[in-house]
Amino acid sequence: xxxxxxxxxxxxxxxxxxxxxxxxxxxxxxxxxxxxxxxxxxxxxxxxxxxxxxxxxxxxxxxxxxxxxxxxxxxxxxxxxxxxxxxxxxxxxxxxxxxxxxxxxxxxxxxxxxxxxxxxxxxxxxxxxxxxxxxxxxxxxxxxxx
Amino acid sequence: xxxxxxxxxxxxxxxxxxxxxxxxxxxxxxxxxxxxxxxxxxxxxxxxxxxxxxxxxxxxxxxxxxxxxxxxxxxxxxxxxxxxxxxxxxxxxxxxxxxxxxxxxxxxxxxxxxxxxxxxxxxxxxxxxxxxxxxxxxxxxxxxxx
Amino acid sequence: xxxxxxxxxxxxxxxxxxxxxxxxxxxxxxxxxxxxxxxxxxxxxxxxxxxxxxxxxxxxxxxxxxxxxxxxxxxxxxxxxxxxxxxxxxxxxxxxxxxxxxxxxxxxxxxxxxxxxxxxxxxxxxxxxxxxxxxxxxxxxxxxxx
Amino acid sequence: xxxxxxxxxxxxxxxxxxxxxxxxxxxxxxxxxxxxxxxxxxxxxxxxxxxxxxxxxxxxxxxxxxxxxxxxxxxxxxxxxxxxxxxxxxxxxxxxxxxxxxxxxxxxxxxxxxxxxxxxxxxxxxxxxxxxxxxxxxxxxxxxxx
Numbered sequence: 001x002x003x004x005x006x007x008x009x010x011x012x013x014x015x016x017x018x019x020x021x022x023x024x025x026x027x028x029x030x031x032x033x034x035x036x037x038x039x040x041x042x043x044x045x046x047x048x049x050x051x052x053x054x055x056x057x058x059x060x061x062x063x064x065x066x067x068x069x070x071x072x073x074x075x076x077x078x079x080x081x082x083x084x085x086x087x088x089x090x091x092x093x094x095x096x097x098x099x100x101x102x103x104x105x106x107x108x109x110x111x112x113x114x115x116x117x118x119x120x121x122x123x124x125x126x127x128x129x130x131x132x133x134x135x136x137x138x139x140x141x142x143x144x145x146x
Numbered sequence: 147x148x149x150x151x152x153x154x155x156x157x158x159x160x161x162x163x164x165x166x167x168x169x170x171x172x173x174x175x176x177x178x179x180x181x182x183x184x185x186x187x188x189x190x191x192x193x194x195x196x197x198x199x200x201x202x203x204x205x206x207x208x209x210x211x212x213x214x215x216x217x218x219x220x221x222x223x224x225x226x227x228x229x230x231x232x233x234x235x236x237x238x239x240x241x242x243x244x245x246x247x248x249x250x251x252x253x254x255x256x257x258x259x260x261x262x263x264x265x266x267x268x269x270x271x272x273x274x275x276x277x278x279x280x281x282x283x284x285x286x287x288x289x290x291x292x
Numbered sequence: 293x294x295x296x297x298x299x300x301x302x303x304x305x306x307x308x309x310x311x312x313x314x315x316x317x318x319x320x321x322x323x324x325x326x327x328x329x330x331x332x333x334x335x336x337x338x339x340x341x342x343x344x345x346x347x348x349x350x351x352x353x354x355x356x357x358x359x360x361x362x363x364x365x366x367x368x369x370x371x372x373x374x375x376x377x378x379x380x381x382x383x384x385x386x387x388x389x390x391x392x393x394x395x396x397x398x399x400x401x402x403x404x405x406x407x408x409x410x411x412x413x414x415x416x417x418x419x420x421x422x423x424x425x426x427x428x429x430x431x432x433x434x435x436x437x438x
Numbered sequence: 439x440x441x442x443x444x445x446x447x448x449x450x451x452x453x454x455x456x457x458x459x460x461x462x463x464x465x466x467x468x469x470x471x472x473x474x475x476x477x478x479x480x481x482x483x484x485x486x487x488x489x490x491x492x493x494x495x496x497x498x499x500x501x502x503x504x505x506x507x508x509x510x511x512x513x514x515x516x517x518x519x520x521x522x523x524x525x526x527x528x529x530x531x532x533x534x535x536x537x538x539x540x541x542x543x544x545x546x547x548x549x550x551x552x553x554x555x556x557x558x559x560x561x562x563x564x565x566x567x568x569x570x571x572x573x574x575x576x577x578x579x580x581x582x583x584x
Contacts, residue, residue: 017191018198021167045163047288052164053207053226058200080199081401084230084376084427084522086549088542103567104526108400109373109427111524113567129541129551131569132525133374133425136403142193142465227547230376230522232403232423235394249421250380254546255519255573256458257378259421275395275405277378277423279520281547281572309483310490313459337455339580344456345499347520368545371493376522434485 001031001070009035009066012142016062024059026066032102034066039095056098056128058117060085064100064112068134069142071105072124077142083132085114091127093118100132110134147177147216155180155212158288162208170205172212173234178248180212185241197237202244202262202274206231210246210258214280217251217287223288229278231260237273246278256280293323293362295384300328301358304434308354316351318358326358331387343383346419348390348408352377356392356404360426363397369434375424377406383419385410392424402426408419439469439508447472447504450580454500462497464504470540472504477533489529491496494536494554494566498523502538502550506572507580515580521570523552529565538570548572556570 006029013019013026019036022044028035036059038044038051046052061083069078097117104111114130152175159165160173165182174181182205184190184197200289207229215224217227243263248259260276298321305311305318311328320327328351330336330343338344353375355364361370389409396403406422442468449463450459457474460482466473474497476482476489484490498522507516535555542549552568 015191015193016198017188018201021189022200024218042163043167045161047158047161048223052162052204053229054168054200054204055164057203057207057229058198061199077194080233082230082232082374082423083199083203084228084569086228086541086571087226088549104524104564109580111171111526111567126542129569131374131522132568133524228520229570232396232424232425234403249378250418257380257421272396274404275423277376277421277520279378304485307485308490309480310493313481314492320579335454335459337453338455339450340515344454344496345462345521346492346496347456349499349521350490350496353491353495369486372525374522374524375491375495377518378520379518 005070009069013066018058019062022055022058027097030072032067032071034063034070035097035099036063037095037097040093051096053087056091056096057085059096059098060114060116060128060130061132063098064114064132067100067102067112068110071102072136073138075139075141077137077140079134079135079137081135083130085128085130087128089113089125089127090120092122095119108136110136151216155215159212164204167209168201168204173243175216178213178217180209180216181243181245182209183241183243187263197242202237202242203231205242205244205248206260206262206274206276207278209244210260210278211280213246213248213258214256217248218282219284221285221287223283223286225283227279227281229276231274231276233274235271235273237264239266241265254282256282297362300411301333301361305358310350311354314347314350319389319429320364324359324363326355327389327391328355329389343388345379348383348388349377349388351388352406352408353389353421353424356406356424357426359392359394359404360402364428365395365430365432367431369429369432371427373425373427373431375422377420377422379420381417381419383410385412387411400428402428443508447507457495457500460493460496465535467508470505471507471536472501473537474501475533475535486544489534491525494529494534495523497534497536498552498554498566498568499570501536502552503572504569505540505550506548509540510574510577513577513579515578516554517573517575519571519573521566521568523566525566527563527565529556531558533557546574548574563581
């Protein structure tokens with residue numbers, strides 16, 4: 001994968017106000033794969049003190065979206081069409097890691113698998129798995145609007 | 147629906163650090179229906195300046211979860227088993243409103259439909275629809291852990 | 293909706309070997325809505341003697357697909373991108389009715405809601421709800437291949 | 439995995455009228471994994487002559503259901519709560535093979551990943567991936583009703 005693609009992902013990610021607000025950071029960018037990490041903070045919790053499923057799904061969706069973005073042509077942008085998430089275990093740990101992986105990439109649509117793990121001092125627990133459909137908006141560069 | 151149930155929902159929602167962090171507020175609580183509103187802020191945006199799908203899904207999941215909670219027996223808590231969201235239109239507007247609605251309520255599992263609308267000065271645009279499976283954890287009151 | 297569209301749906305449906313094999317018939321065709329009925333036969337059962345979820349999903353997917361087809365331009369064909377189904381109640385009855393309904397129709401993608409009901413002598417029970425993403429293959433008329 | 443479990447799966451599968459009607463056969467039974475094969479017949483086709491997505495989803499759902507069944511306690515039966523399928527490539531080939539695999543097994547709910555491949559003379563093409571939620575009905579043996 002070219003350096004240019006990694007930079008496009010980083011630059012786009014940095015413009016996502018929500019990722020900054022949640023304290024999520026890009027952890028890995030490869031051809032067809034992006035991983036995002038998000039340390040625990042009380043601001044990310046649900047009512048029992050674990051990571052909120054909304055925070056889990058936010059980084060899962062984003063990891064998948066940028067995984068797709070790495071295989072898109074230049075001057076295109078990415079749109080999530082839909083995603084589905086099964087929550088497997090309580091999202092409790094020092095940080096979550098979401099991994100998005102391209103399974104099938106077409107001209108218009110790209111399908112990703114999503115996984116989220118909770119990292120604890122001595123284990124890594126799968127907390128969610130998902131599937132996602134992305135749309136490639138060709139000819140619409142991923143630049144700030146306006 | 148009893149006052150006690152509405153209070154249980156409000157009290158539990160207030161403990162969700164993420165909802166506070168996103169600026170989301172409970173807008174309506176009825177038997178089998180909960181609506182949540184979330185005003186736009188740059189902290190909720192994706193790379194083009196709209197609401198991030200992760201923010202959209204966070205309030206959709208929460209609205210459905212509490213809609214289920216309104217029909218659960220006392221001394222129980224709610225767990226999201228899975229949800230699926232289709233994104234219909236750019237989530238652009240003054241605020242989003244997520245509505246969760248119980249479709250089928252069983253002893254163990256409850257199924258909800260999820261809708262999210264973007265409110266703009268002169269229109270209300272559907273931005274997402276979803277389905278969600280909830281689990282009722284009977285005998286585990288929804289109280290702070292620890 | 294024009295007569296021509298209804299005829300296109302009927303003619304395409306008749307070419308679906310599976311619908312014939314399952315004994316499914318088109319029950320209603322409207323702009324953005326198609327209903328399919330399928331009488332019970334032991335050949336459609338799962339291990340407890342109810343309609344198999346695979347039979348339920350086959351007519352749900354087909355109803356949605358043709359609902360989308362009614363809003364597509366001429367000389368196009370329809371492709372299911374993905375669908376998700378929640379099974380609500382045992383699929384037991386004299387016949388199932390699947391209703392597909394267009395929720396959002398775009399140039400490339402169309403989103404449908406799916407519902408399946410079991411008709412019993414004195415009631416109509418919802419057995420499944422679903423969401424479906426369709427793709428419009430413009431310029432590829434829905435004609436037999438080869 | 440015990441012989442008894444394999445026999446339970448085979449015996450239950452044989453009672454599924456739909457699987458017989460579609461010409462589907464059990465291909466593999468392991469602890470937490472079941473594969474089903476289904477040769478092409480015109481009776482399984484959609485309007486362009488490929489396998490119908492409904493036939494694809496029927497064996498995918500069944501493979502996942504029995505994968506779950508292999509890890510359930512004796513005297514229980516299995517219920518599909520929901521499933522979601524992404525269709526990746528045209529389902530064209532000599533036969534389809536659906537593989538269901540348990541990802542997480544809990545006391546009440548079990549989550550499976552579903553994969554369907556089209557086998558062609560010289561290749562094996564992924565045609566669908568999915569996720570499925572199953573419910574274990576403890577104390578309700580999987581025997582014919584009535």
